[in-house]
Amino acid sequence: MSHTATEMMTIAAARALRSDHVCFVGIGAPSAACNLARLTHAPGITLIYESGTIATRPDVLPLSIGDGELCDTALVTVDVPEMFRYWLQGGRISVGFLGGAQIDRFANLNTTVVGPYATPKVRLPGGGGAPEIASGCGEIFIIMTQSRRSFVERLDFVTSMGHGEGGDHRARLGLRTKGPTRVVTDLCVMEPDPATKELTVTSIHPGVTREAITEATGWPIRFAAEIAETPPPTATELAVLRDLHERTRRAHSSSA
């Protein structure tokens, strides 16, 4: 079955999740990947949204992090101070799943501004939960469409820290969590080099060339010595993802 690059990205990201993960879900692409994982190979996964919904099982993708669907299907819903104090800061969440507007070679993310902070070219929504998700979850997965505009040499603003300046920067700041361990794009999968923490391509999606990845990256991207080809989507993965999107589209278009 043929598929789009975005479908490959979502499916490759979903595959990184396991049934025993407790996952803090960002809205948009992370939400699609996390729910696809829940509906396919990781039925036991605990999905947490920052609105306070814990172990939620939505039938359609929420448009916002606080749709009623999330609360209706959650094991429990807590208030927002409790969510950030007891659950995230308390160290009870194993994976944070984030997206962003800009990323750099050490997987630091920007969702705050393009251009100078005081006189921005583009004012983006801001950090929301991301600054503390990035430091408080056991590890971080990132999903982003790859282009020179988004994969940049230098971030305009560090909204949330990945590996900082690389190497042992996180440890020097007192962080014991792993930080970003995987970045999934519409072209490939990247993982940080074990020593330098610089993002390195470890798996290339079917039909994508090294040149295309280099061209879509704003810094001289590194490739691992051994590179896998990402297995193409299975018929089941595609069918479940398309069903989910179709249910979601129908649900969000009906209104006054």
Next chain:
Amino acid sequence: MAEILPLRDAIARTVGDGDTVALEGFTHLIPYAAGHEIIRQRRTGLHLIRMTPDILYDQMIGMGCAARLTFSWGGNPGVGSLHRLRDAVENGWPGPLEIEEHSHAAMANAYDAGAANLPFAVFRGYVGADLPKVNPNIRYVDCPYTGERLATVPAIRPDVAVIHALRADREGNVLLEGIVGVQKQAVLAAKRSVVTVEEIVDELEDGSPNRVILPSWTITAIAEVPGGAHPSYAHGYYPRDNAFYIAWDPIARDRDRFRAWMDANVMTKGPEDFARHPRRHRVGEDA
């Protein structure tokens, strides 16, 4: 004791020009009707506070109510930017907007500190992030027991908190359930508060034992406004109008179209106009 008033009077008596006002609601129970009443009463110079300013704050900023905004995520959830907020920050239209920006964890902790009558909140936050470089209100303390360096932010203490809830009884005790956000903390942190509710009932009998109750003596004024959270939602009454959030984007992109929409749907309307939403969208019924 909370006074039960028409919304016009509740806002007129509690919200003044230049006040620090927190209209809270974390996606659920956003007090749209109360916000529209503040716009109609032409309040100006407000310092607006909210974790997640969405369309309501886009409307208030675009109509010139705000001089300042304290926030942690300003967008149209799942849709994109708030164009009126962006226009104010990027171009100073309709007036300059000063911003103070935090993370969600910081604001949640700051509300909690405000409710607890503490001067500041302490938490493990902002590690490696740039916000502390541009926000002088983010400072640090060393833990007196372990030496760990921890982030601090000042407690949020609004002049007025405004929230929407499900029900109040005739004594003015208020109930909310579902995604409850920071609404309890916002009311307890504020000097004055206004709560709009879906309905006023004889007894608050329904709900779990852990429902959130704000006793009457913690609230200044209550107004019954059925549908008052639309296009946000009220758990058990009507669902979130996601299509409206999507439809807002092109309206807000254009200054003239925005102003025309506000004239037609806010300036010449009243709180009673919200009543059609729960009827139209009652949970479990066809639209």
